[in-house]
Amino acid sequence: MTKTRSRNKVGARIKELRLRNGLTQEKFALMIGLNRSYLADIEKGNRNFGFDTLERIVKGFDISLEEFFEGF
Template sequence: MEHRQDILVRFGARVRELRLSKGYSQESFAAKCGLDRTYIGGIERGERNLALRNIENIAKALDISLSELMRGL
């Protein structure tokens, strides 16, 4: 069986990839999401287990659907 990275690590990498593609710093992105910058950093490092509301806030801030945010995970 192929070993896959933990879902939190994969999700964090996806958020970082999309955030950077939109040109946001962690600080500006966190403000757009209504979350703390250190929380966004924890997400991107795979250290945070997010609530669904926060996942929805991230998708909205990126102006993408939840399914697009989760693509490839």
């Protein structure tokens, strides 16, 4: 899997979970302490980000990393 494809899949998963939880980008970004435009870039697969950021995102959904990556 290429880097871009991996970023796109992770971004799509974040967006899917965010929408499933009825959260706007703005509200979710505020909840987890990220800038909304930074979150938007992650969801689009346009941004590299570190494990610490992924951990904040996953904790914001109150799920485990294993649950986040189910089906990858």
